[in-house]
Amino acid sequence: xxxxxxxxxxxxxxxxxxxxxxxxxxxxxxxxxxxxxxxxxxxxxxxxxxxxxxxxxxxxxxxxxxxxxxxxxxxxxxxxxxxxxxxxxxxxxxxxxxxxxxxxxxxxxxxxxxxxxxxxxxxxxxxxxxxxxxxxxxxxxxxxxxxxxxxxxxxxxxxxxxxxxxxxxxxxxxxxxxxxxxxxxxxxxxxxxxxxxxxxx
Amino acid sequence: xxxxxxxxxxxxxxxxxxxxxxxxxxxxxxxxxxxxxxxxxxxxxxxxxxxxxxxxxxxxxxxxxxxxxxxxxxxxxxxxxxxxxxxxxxxxxxxxxxxxxxxxxxxxxxxxxxxxxxxxxxxxxxxxxxxxxxxxxxxx
Numbered sequence: 001x002x003x004x005x006x007x008x009x010x011x012x013x014x015x016x017x018x019x020x021x022x023x024x025x026x027x028x029x030x031x032x033x034x035x036x037x038x039x040x041x042x043x044x045x046x047x048x049x050x051x052x053x054x055x056x057x058x059x060x061x062x063x064x065x066x067x068x069x070x071x072x073x074x075x076x077x078x079x080x081x082x083x084x085x086x087x088x089x090x091x092x093x094x095x096x097x098x099x100x101x102x103x104x105x106x107x108x109x110x111x112x113x114x115x116x117x118x119x120x121x122x123x124x125x126x127x128x129x130x131x132x133x134x135x136x137x138x139x140x141x142x143x144x145x146x147x148x149x150x151x152x153x154x155x156x157x158x159x160x161x162x163x164x165x166x167x168x169x170x171x172x173x174x175x176x177x178x179x180x181x182x183x184x185x186x187x188x189x190x191x192x193x194x195x196x197x198x199x200x201x
Numbered sequence: 202x203x204x205x206x207x208x209x210x211x212x213x214x215x216x217x218x219x220x221x222x223x224x225x226x227x228x229x230x231x232x233x234x235x236x237x238x239x240x241x242x243x244x245x246x247x248x249x250x251x252x253x254x255x256x257x258x259x260x261x262x263x264x265x266x267x268x269x270x271x272x273x274x275x276x277x278x279x280x281x282x283x284x285x286x287x288x289x290x291x292x293x294x295x296x297x298x299x300x301x302x303x304x305x306x307x308x309x310x311x312x313x314x315x316x317x318x319x320x321x322x323x324x325x326x327x328x329x330x331x332x333x334x335x336x337x338x339x340x341x
Contacts, residue, residue, distance in 0.1 A: 043239065045232035092240040099241040176245040178238045180253035182221075182228055185239065 026065040026073075027119055029158075032196040033058055037081060040190040045183060050088040050097050052081060061197070063119055072115035075131070079111040079193070100168070100176055100185075102138045110136040111193065114143070120150065120158055120197060133162070135191075140171040160195040208265035208334060209258060212327040216257035219326050220319070237312055261327055264290065268331040279336045283329030290324040291317070 035055040041048055061077035083103040088094040101109070116131040127150050134143045144164050151159040167187045168175045175185040228235050268286065275282040295317055303313045 045228060045235050090236065092237055092242075095241050096239050096245070100245065174246055176239060177247050178240075178243045178245065179224070180221075180250045181247060182224055183235055183238050 025062045027063040027121060028200040029061045029063070029120055029197040030200050031055065031059040031061060031077070031079065032198055034196045035079070035194060037079075037191070037193045039086070040192070041186060041188065043183060043185045048088050048090070048093055050086045050094065052085045053087065055079065055081070056085075060200070061113060063116070066119070072117050072131070073119060074115055075113045077113050081109040081111065083107055083109055096176060100173060102173075106137070106139045108136075110134075112136070116148075120160065121155075121199065131162075133164075135166070135171075137171045138173055142166075142170050156199045158197050158199075160197055161192065162195070163190065163192045165190050205262075205265045205269050208268060208331050209262045211334060212265065212330040213258035213261035215330050216261060216323050216326050217254075220257060220323055221254075223319075223322070234311075234315075237309060240308075242307060257323070260323060264324060264327045265331065268328070272331070272335060275332065279332035280329055282332040283327075284325050286328030286331065287321055287323075287325030290328075291321045295320040295324075 033055050037052040037055075039050045041050075057080075059077060059079060061075055064074040064076075066073050083098060083101050084107060086094060086097055086101075088097055112134040114132040114134055116129060118127075118129045129148045129150060131146055131148060132143055133146050134141055144166065146162040146164045149161045151161070153159065166189050168185075168189065169187055175187050177184045264286075267290065275285055277285075299313050299317045299320075302308065302316075303310060
């Protein structure tokens with residue numbers, strides 16, 4: 001196989017993975033399948049916590065080198081979460097959440113990482129960092145700034161815990177209201193994702 | 202006919218107050234019981250709330266017609282007549298409806314049982330109002 005053929009195959013593979021050959025990559029981190037996501041909310045009668053216990057697949061985060069003109073580091077990578085995997089520890093509430101999130105029409109929640117204020121490898125253990133993410137839910141995309149806590153387990157593995165308050169209304173969703181409004185789910189939700197990252201050497 | 206509409210209005214207002222007052226009280230006293238209502242089986246978007254709040258008047262109209270036709274069969278103190286009326290309605294309408302509801306809809310037995318009690322309570326309230334009004338009419 002000639003050099004040019006190899007070059008075109010490599011270019012094709014990189015473009016298929018959503019990355020272009022012109023983008024410089026400084027660090028590459030693998031999002032491990034053990035990563036999880038939790039959504040906490042409340043109603044006028046109880047609190048609920050709906051969780052995706054395990055991401056069940058791997059994805060990759062590509063960090064560009066830090067640009068001195070920008071305050072942040074550009075990131076390329078996303079999580080594609082199956083809404084049907086949410087578990088609220090209560091069968092009926094789980095079904096209701098999936099109906100509210102329009103799981104049949106929009107089966108995936110997509111969390112696209114846009115930037116970070118630091119490289120995951122650079123902060124000291126148990127430090128805080130921020131970054132922008134674009135969340136697509138029920139067919140609506142919204143960008144949020146997320147604060148992350150970084151826990152380094154060793155040089156190659158870190159846990160990134162991102163938390164952010166969001167509203168049903170941010171995604172043009174109406175929080176469920178039952179029995180003529182006597183039972184109401186509150187608009188506010190707290191989203192926490194725990195990313196288990198492994199550095200790709 | 203006028204009597205049916207007057208009975209509908211009086212009983213509808215009474216059922217509205219007692220039913221929704223009781224529902225709000227029950228939600229505040231036994232919140233965990235109502236968690237099962239956060240279910241896709243129940244309308245979520247509020248689009249049918251007006252139907253929900255009109256229910257006391259629809260029920261009262263049906264019971265007023267029933268009362269108008271069979272009131273002569275109920276005898277004794279007006280409270281007793283009201284209860285008897287309520288229980289007869291439960292026996293001929295509520296129990297079969299709840300039976301088919303439990304058999305066909307994904308709801309718990311305890312939930313259906315509370316609907317039965319709720320329905321008996323509502324029909325007894327309507328029965329007492331009807332019997333009280335008919336007693337008032339006779340005394341005049």
